[in-house]
Amino acid sequence: xxxxxxxxxxxxxxxxxxxxxxxxxxxxxxxxxxxxxxxxxxxxxxxxx
Amino acid sequence: xxxxxxxxxxxxxxxxxxxxxxxxxxxxxxxxxxxxxxxxxxxxxxxxxxxxxxxxxxxxxxxxxxxxxxxxxxxxxxxxxxxxxxxxxxxxxxxxxxxxxxxxxxxxxxxxxxxxxxxxxxxxxxxxxxxxxxxxxxxxxxxxxxxxxxxxxxxxxxxxxxxxxxxxxxxxxxxxxxxxxxxxxxxxxxxxxxxxxxxxxxxxxxxxxxxxxxxxxxxxxxxxxxxxxxxxxxxxxxxxxxxxxxxxxxxxxxxxxxxxxxxxxxxxxxxxxxxxxxxxxxxxxxxxxxxxxxxxxxxxxxx
Numbered sequence: 001x002x003x004x005x006x007x008x009x010x011x012x013x014x015x016x017x018x019x020x021x022x023x024x025x026x027x028x029x030x031x032x033x034x035x036x037x038x039x040x041x042x043x044x045x046x047x048x049x
Numbered sequence: 050x051x052x053x054x055x056x057x058x059x060x061x062x063x064x065x066x067x068x069x070x071x072x073x074x075x076x077x078x079x080x081x082x083x084x085x086x087x088x089x090x091x092x093x094x095x096x097x098x099x100x101x102x103x104x105x106x107x108x109x110x111x112x113x114x115x116x117x118x119x120x121x122x123x124x125x126x127x128x129x130x131x132x133x134x135x136x137x138x139x140x141x142x143x144x145x146x147x148x149x150x151x152x153x154x155x156x157x158x159x160x161x162x163x164x165x166x167x168x169x170x171x172x173x174x175x176x177x178x179x180x181x182x183x184x185x186x187x188x189x190x191x192x193x194x195x196x197x198x199x200x201x202x203x204x205x206x207x208x209x210x211x212x213x214x215x216x217x218x219x220x221x222x223x224x225x226x227x228x229x230x231x232x233x234x235x236x237x238x239x240x241x242x243x244x245x246x247x248x249x250x251x252x253x254x255x256x257x258x259x260x261x262x263x264x265x266x267x268x269x270x271x272x273x274x275x276x277x278x279x280x281x282x283x284x285x286x287x288x289x290x291x292x293x294x295x296x297x298x299x300x301x302x303x304x305x306x307x308x309x310x311x312x313x314x315x316x317x318x319x320x321x322x323x324x325x326x327x328x329x330x331x332x333x334x335x336x337x338x339x340x341x342x343x344x345x346x347x348x349x350x351x352x
Contacts, residue, residue: 023066024063045100
């Protein structure tokens with residue numbers, strides 16, 4: 001009979017996963033912020049003719 | 050890298066953001082961005098700096114998207130070649146599906162942003178260039194014919210046309226000539242490289258010209274393509290689309306290119322160690338394109 005409880009990942013691995021998820025989230029946040037700012041300036045530029 | 054870190058660097062980890070950047074082939078993007086920027090700067094109309102910046106950003110993102118989709122499709126080939134085995138997919142640092150999603154998402158984003166910021170004609174050319182690189186070159190031609198980079202080279206020739214179209218909303222003789230210049234420049238540039246990495250392409254089963262027809266035929270073809278390339282480079286001057294500064298720079302650099310291609314044709318080496326003329330031509334060909342487009346912009350400001 002197999003054990004239904006999955007083995008938790010080792011601590012090193014969990015830390016590495018968290019670190020990567022965190023750095024990807026930060027990069028994504030900066031990307032979205034840059035996009036919002038860019039869209040604002042594009043709108044101003046297009047409105048000015 | 051510690052042994053523990055190396056051990057946990059497996060495919061089931063989420064890919065690092067740097068690997069997504071690597072998917073876009075940033076070094077190749079440099080030339081794409083530069084030629085696109087020059088196409089925009091030589092256009093005879095003023096474009097708002099924010100919209101110009103956005104157009105170049107879209108060209109860069111579009112090129113990056115095409116590169117990501119290329120790496121997604123070619124991960125099996127990349128793993129067989131020394132030059133490309135360290136890329137995120139063959140090295141196992143990213144899942145193929147992530148690369149596909151990233152490439153498709155970035156493609157749509159770049160085209161839509163281009164359309165919103167500048168005009169839909171430029172956006173359409175950007176879309177065509179991405180599709181051409183991915184579908185025509187990567188999926189259709191690359192594994193089937195030694196003419197892969199001759200036809201596929203058109204994909205890399207679009208940026209000055211896109212830059213011009215972003216500024217003007219149309220295409221005229223000068224950007225079409227710039228397209229022709231890059232289109233004709235691509236075969237000598239890539240064949241010079243593929244001569245000294247021939248064994249890599251052969252082991253991966255890619256039918257590059259040096260693999261299929263051998264070095265002698267490839268070297269002859271390099272000279273044959275250099276002649277119309279030089280003509281396309283100089284043409285804007287006699288056609289009165291560029292001034293004498295550009296004309297003199299184009300003529301002088303094209304002459305050097307031709308001399309170097311003749312030196313390649315005269316070389317009989319079959320091993321990479323003896324292929325110094327090929328390596329020199331490959332490096333010079335990159336500088337050549339940078340210098341030509343740079344001279345064109347400076348010339349358009351002066352004359």
